[in-house]
Amino acid sequence: QSALTQPASVSGSSGLSVSLSCTGTNSDVGNYNLVSCYQQHPGKAPKLVLYGVTQRPSGVSHRFSGSKSGNTASLTISGLQAEDEADYYCSSYTSNDTLPFGTGTTVTVL
Amino acid sequence: QVELVESGGGVVQPGRSLRLSCTASGFTFSRYGMHWVRQAPGKGLEWLTYMSHDETKKKRYADSVKGRFTVSRDNSKNTLYLQMNSLEYEDTAVYYCAKDSTSLNLDYWGQGTLVTVSP
Numbered sequence: 001q002s003a004l005t006q007p008a009s010v011s012g013s014s015g016l017s018v019s020l021s022c023t024g025t026n027s028d029v030g031n032y033n034l035v036s037c038y039q040q041h042p043g044k045a046p047k048l049v050l051y052g053v054t055q056r057p058s059g060v061s062h063r064f065s066g067s068k069s070g071n072t073a074s075l076t077i078s079g080l081q082a083e084d085e086a087d088y089y090c091s092s093y094t095s096n097d098t099l100p101f102g103t104g105t106t107v108t109v110l
Numbered sequence: 111q112v113e114l115v116e117s118g119g120g121v122v123q124p125g126r127s128l129r130l131s132c133t134a135s136g137f138t139f140s141r142y143g144m145h146w147v148r149q150a151p152g153k154g155l156e157w158l159t160y161m162s163h164d165e166t167k168k169k170r171y172a173d174s175v176k177g178r179f180t181v182s183r184d185n186s187k188n189t190l191y192l193q194m195n196s197l198e199y200e201d202t203a204v205y206y207c208a209k210d211s212t213s214l215n216l217d218y219w220g221q222g223t224l225v226t227v228s229p
Binding site: 003034036038040045046047048051052057087089091093097098099100101102103104 | 221
């Protein structure tokens with residue numbers, strides 16, 4: 001079971017946007033709209049910020065949005081704020097009936 | 111409010127066993143599937159296992175723990191368990207339990223319990 005591939009780090013200036021990719025295969029991301037994204041601040045438990053590729057849980061800022069094209073899903077954070085600095089992980093259901101996470105992306109706000 | 115509290119972590123020797131517990135409150139535990147996820151020091155998240163809530167009690171496991179770890183639940187006690195056998199150094203991690211939202215995403219997480227495998 002391979003982890004989904006995410007860039008190790010992404011940075012962006014305060015107020016601007018960044019896009020985080022999550023690349024899988026046609027056995028996971030490409031075949032199911034069951035991609036979720038989680039935010040994790042240092043020393044804290046992860047928090048769900050997107051599910052079903054594009055859906056935001058109640059209470060999550062509208063600045064978080066999602067999309068998918070082929071085997072790659074993307075999380076976009078608009079209007080970057082200092083509080084968005086964190087690690088982000090994607091996850092997808094797979095044809096093997098498992099739910100692996102991505103390798104994780106560290107977002108830095110400049 | 112939803113609360114998940116893990117317990118049972120600690121220091122254990124290689125080859126030994128340990129059982130983790132996750133006590134849930136603030137929602138109807140018997141109506142939701144549950145997951146275990148771990149995070150080794152300085153590393154990323156690793157999904158381990160899922161157990162459904164219904165009469166099928168369906169279980170799914172990551173290859174890395176299949177055959178060594180067993181998930182179970184006691185709906186009368188609102189508790190999820192993870193039995194870990196033949197522990198290895200690589201099993202050192204913070205172990206989180208998480209609630210499934212019904213769509214295979216993890217909408218609530220506990221604060222985690224640390225398991226250290228050390229001689």
